[in-house]
Amino acid sequence: MAILEVKGLKKTYAARLGGDKVHALTGVSFSVEQGEFVAIMGESGSGKTTLLNIVASFDKPTGGDVLLEGRSILQIPEDRLAAFRREKLGFVFQDFNLLDTFTLRDNIFLPLVLAGKNHVEMARRLTPLADALGIADILGKFPYEVSGGQKQRAAVARALITDPKLLMADEPTGALDSRAATALMQQFERLNREGQTILMVTHSAIAASYAGRVLFIKDGQVFQQIYRAGRDRQKMQQEIADTLLLLSGGGQG
Amino acid sequence: MRRFLYGRLALSNLIKNRRLTLPYLLACAGTTMMLYSVVEIALNKGMLHLPGSAFVQSLMVMGQLIVSVFAVIVLFYTNGFLIKGRMRELGLYAVLGMEKRHIAQVLALETLFSGLAGVGLGLLAGMLFGKLLFLLLLRMVGKTAALPFQISLPAIVQTCVVFVVAFTLILVSNLRAVGKARPMELLQSAKAGEREPKTSWFAAILGLLSLGGGYGLALWVKSPIEAIGIFFVAVLLVILGTHLLFRAGSIALLKLLRASKSYYYKPDHFISVSGMIYRMRKNATGLANICILCTMVLVAVSTTVSLYLGVEKSLRAQFPRSVELYLYDQGPLGSVRLLAEDTARDHSVAVDQYAQGEMSRMYADLQGDTLDYDGVAATVQRCYFMPMEAYETLGGERQELQEDEVLLFRNVGAYGQDHVVIETEAFRVKEELNSFPIAQKEMQSVENTMFLVFADETAMERAFCGRDFERFIYVGFDLKGSEEDAAAFSSDFYERCQADEAIQATLISSDSVYAQRETWIATNGGFLFLGLFLGALFMLSMVLIIYYKQVSEGLEDSERFIIMQKVGMSRREVQRAINSQVVTVFFLPLAVAVLHTFVAFPVLSKMLALFFINDLWHTAFCMLGTIAAFSVLYVIAYFLTARVYYRLVTR
Numbered sequence: 001m002a003i004l005e006v007k008g009l010k011k012t013y014a015a016r017l018g019g020d021k022v023h024a025l026t027g028v029s030f031s032v033e034q035g036e037f038v039a040i041m042g043e044s045g046s047g048k049t050t051l052l053n054i055v056a057s058f059d060k061p062t063g064g065d066v067l068l069e070g071r072s073i074l075q076i077p078e079d080r081l082a083a084f085r086r087e088k089l090g091f092v093f094q095d096f097n098l099l100d101t102f103t104l105r106d107n108i109f110l111p112l113v114l115a116g117k118n119h120v121e122m123a124r125r126l127t128p129l130a131d132a133l134g135i136a137d138i139l140g141k142f143p144y145e146v147s148g149g150q151k152q153r154a155a156v157a158r159a160l161i162t163d164p165k166l167l168m169a170d171e172p173t174g175a176l177d178s179r180a181a182t183a184l185m186q187q188f189e190r191l192n193r194e195g196q197t198i199l200m201v202t203h204s205a206i207a208a209s210y211a212g213r214v215l216f217i218k219d220g221q222v223f224q225q226i227y228r229a230g231r232d233r234q235k236m237q238q239e240i241a242d243t244l245l246l247l248s249g250g251g252q253g
Numbered sequence: 254m255r256r257f258l259y260g261r262l263a264l265s266n267l268i269k270n271r272r273l274t275l276p277y278l279l280a281c282a283g284t285t286m287m288l289y290s291v292v293e294i295a296l297n298k299g300m301l302h303l304p305g306s307a308f309v310q311s312l313m314v315m316g317q318l319i320v321s322v323f324a325v326i327v328l329f330y331t332n333g334f335l336i337k338g339r340m341r342e343l344g345l346y347a348v349l350g351m352e353k354r355h356i357a358q359v360l361a362l363e364t365l366f367s368g369l370a371g372v373g374l375g376l377l378a379g380m381l382f383g384k385l386l387f388l389l390l391l392r393m394v395g396k397t398a399a400l401p402f403q404i405s406l407p408a409i410v411q412t413c414v415v416f417v418v419a420f421t422l423i424l425v426s427n428l429r430a431v432g433k434a435r436p437m438e439l440l441q442s443a444k445a446g447e448r449e450p451k452t453s454w455f456a457a458i459l460g461l462l463s464l465g466g467g468y469g470l471a472l473w474v475k476s477p478i479e480a481i482g483i484f485f486v487a488v489l490l491v492i493l494g495t496h497l498l499f500r501a502g503s504i505a506l507l508k509l510l511r512a513s514k515s516y517y518y519k520p521d522h523f524i525s526v527s528g529m530i531y532r533m534r535k536n537a538t539g540l541a542n543i544c545i546l547c548t549m550v551l552v553a554v555s556t557t558v559s560l561y562l563g564v565e566k567s568l569r570a571q572f573p574r575s576v577e578l579y580l581y582d583q584g585p586l587g588s589v590r591l592l593a594e595d596t597a598r599d600h601s602v603a604v605d606q607y608a609q610g611e612m613s614r615m616y617a618d619l620q621g622d623t624l625d626y627d628g629v630a631a632t633v634q635r636c637y638f639m640p641m642e643a644y645e646t647l648g649g650e651r652q653e654l655q656e657d658e659v660l661l662f663r664n665v666g667a668y669g670q671d672h673v674v675i676e677t678e679a680f681r682v683k684e685e686l687n688s689f690p691i692a693q694k695e696m697q698s699v700e701n702t703m704f705l706v707f708a709d710e711t712a713m714e715r716a717f718c719g720r721d722f723e724r725f726i727y728v729g730f731d732l733k734g735s736e737e738d739a740a741a742f743s744s745d746f747y748e749r750c751q752a753d754e755a756i757q758a759t760l761i762s763s764d765s766v767y768a769q770r771e772t773w774i775a776t777n778g779g780f781l782f783l784g785l786f787l788g789a790l791f792m793l794s795m796v797l798i799i800y801y802k803q804v805s806e807g808l809e810d811s812e813r814f815i816i817m818q819k820v821g822m823s824r825r826e827v828q829r830a831i832n833s834q835v836v837t838v839f840f841l842p843l844a845v846a847v848l849h850t851f852v853a854f855p856v857l858s859k860m861l862a863l864f865f866i867n868d869l870w871h872t873a874f875c876m877l878g879t880i881a882a883f884s885v886l887y888v889i890a891y892f893l894t895a896r897v898y899y900r901l902v903t904r
Contacts, residue, residue, distance in 0.1 A: 086821030
């Protein structure tokens with residue numbers, strides 16, 4: 001069953017002072033099945049971040065539709081959007097977006113607090129998650145006291161604590177060193193094995209090689225997609241690199 | 254050409270940062286205007302010719318000192334906000350290749366421009382509104398004479414000198430800040446978060462002790478004379494205590510709130526408590542300053558309002574009869590009465606409630622039921638002894654007294670005992686009077702006064718215990734008729750008494766409500782003007798601090814609220830969290846200031862007793878009225894600045 005369906009998504013930005021229009025997306029369609037790990041790749045300016053923002057309901061498309069569990073997210077009224085994001089989606093950002101005013105524990109609790117959950121329930125949910133992500137003993141520290149990798153794992157815990165249908169990640173390894181990046185991707189792989197659906201935007205071939213399927217976006221459209229289909233990760237990485245080369249070399253400009 | 258470039262850069266910086274520089278400029282203009290006006294009034298030569306205004310002018314000299322010092326502090330403090338917010342921008346210049354001396358040049362030009370604009374605008378406004386303020390002052394002190402409010406060069410020069418000093422200090426501190434910093438630090442300084450502060454129990458306890466000490470002094474002050482000395486000590490202790498408690502106490506309290514899981518993990522509390530802990534150290538100082546300024550406004554305005562509205566009460570307390578004379582000798586009593594009635598006829602007023610009587614006056618220490626003539630304790634009383642005969646001519650109702658019986662009256666509180674021992678002689682108190690013809694029952698007074706009425710001279714002599722006390726005759730009466738006629742009567746009557754040799758020879762002193770009213774209105778009006786003036790100045794700086802607090806925090810918080818919206822917080826929830834935080838932060842100082850003012854009530858009302866404002870209810874009403882009016886202004890200031898904050902956070 002498709003958990004996410006993106007249908008003919010278009011996004012046009014009017015340039016300032018009414019000049020030329022910028023077409024960020026010209027018609028993107030794809031779907032993500034329950035339990036899939038999908039990576040979206042493309043060069044800077046290819047429209048991948050715009051795509052993620054629309055799926056995350058941060059932004060509205062000019063045309064097309066986005067269905068989550070068969071329901072259009074574009075129909076959700078403004079005042080329900082925040083609660084919708086909180087309940088159905090989890091986010092991991094490139095720059096972590098942890099709040100310096102909170103300890104890691106409270107950062108992770110934030111969406112649950114906003115949802116009005118009881119603190120006993122919150123603690124009950126946190127324990128297995130913190131153990132799995134290896135941050136159990138630094139929960140009392142503040143974001144400025146821990147490393148980038150630890151920050152990103154805390155951000156992952158924050159995204160997962162609401163038990164979201166879809167985990168969305170925007171360049172999650174972008175600000176991490178290679179060891180931390182590898183560790184994070186192994187976490188994602190494991191989460192996916194346990195049934196978590198993941199949609200990740202990245203331009204790192206290594207990061208994308210952990211995904212089950214990679215979509216390539218070029219000039220606002222899905223250009224190609226490749227499946228890992230049980231292949232070795234090294235082989236997958238090689239094919240991604242080849243496709244990227246094709247993408248930048250053989251394009252129409 | 255190059256200098257021109259820096260000038261343009263400086264000017265465009267000021268305009269680009271107008272959200273920060275404009276209030277600064279207005280504050281500068283506002284303080285300039287106030288300083289110029291008060292200096293001009295202090296220097297105004299025309300006022301020398303008005304009776305009773307010498308004191309008012311000396312008040313203004315004091316006022317100009319306070320305004321000068323305060324203006325420098327306020328500008329310096331506000332500049333701190335400005336420069337901190339701009340460190341990043343200055344760092345960018347350094348990274349782009351500007352040398353420190355170029356940055357210094359830009360800063361110096363900026364200071365020069367904003368100083369010239371602010372002071373120039375302020376002087377202009379001072380010349381316009383100064384006249385208005387001057388008219389207001391003249392009205393308050395009861396002078397109707399049309400005095401010119403000239404534009405005076407010395408006042409302009411004096412004002413400029415103060416601001417040149419202020420801006421030089423500001424420039425030096427800015428240059429030092431830039432000089433010390435490395436470009437990368439400049440770039441990052443705006444982002445550097447505050448480490449979570451530690452709870453300092455030492456500071457918390459010291460603050461508690463200091464505040465408690467100040468409160469204790471204010472609450473348990475015994476006499477008005479004591480009040481003056483104690484007041485300033487108490488003020489200093491309370492200021493220190495407020496600062497320490499806002500720092501240590503608020504952090505301790507917030508951490509306690511955070512430790513309570515069921516309180517802390519609620520959407521509103523969660524965000525506001527953590528936000529407040531995060532910048533509590535900086536916050537606490539700002540809040541303590543706001544709180545102290547609030548208290549200063551409340552104290553200055555409520556006491557001076559109480560003085561001004563209490564002029565008639567204070568005159569009544571000093572003059573049980575409108576016109577009073579004190580004589581050594583019985584001899585000319587008859588001619589005094591005739592003179593009074595003759596003069597009254599000439600001024601078409603009528604003499605009313607005429608009272609006279611001979612009495613003795615002495616000081617004695619009251620311990621329990623015993624009066625001791627040699628006592629020097631703080632419980633010393635002013636005592637008036639008189640025989641029943643004199644009590645009757647003063648207007649009292651005749652009562653039959655035995656040789657060992659007395660009537661007793663105290664101006665403050667009740668005596669409440671059925672006998673009194675004077676040195677060694679015991680008397681039975683036949684009745685404690687609730688009122689006395691020539692005295693008022695007061696709620697508090699500078700001096701405790703006691704009147705004792707004896708059966709006759711012999712009984713009174715017995716109470717003297719062989720001592721010789723000053724004797725005098727009191728004559729007092731009211732006047733019926735218009736105020737002007739009565740005032741004319743009183744000055745004429747005084748001259749005629751002086752002219753009459755028999756009266757003049759035995760006259761100790763004479764005074765009247767009419768002679769004193771002008772002086773008291775001038776004095777208390779001067780105080781009110783100064784109180785309102787300083788109140789306005791404190792208020793101005795308070796609004797300024799609140800504004801900059803809101804702006805600097807709004808800029809910091811906007812990032813946090815963007816993140817919160819990303820992880821699933823709606824705009825409505827953002828708004829509620831903001832309200833919860835901002836309301837706590839801004840109404841805390843007001844609440845504490847009101848508490849301070851309430852606690853100051855005993856000491857303030859005792860100080861007012863020195864000005865013969867003895868009615869506690871009157872003072873209480875003035876204080877409550879001031880608090881109400883101030884709270885309204887505070888709420889308005891809050892809403893105006895909260896909008897700025899909200900706009901910054903949710904943009």
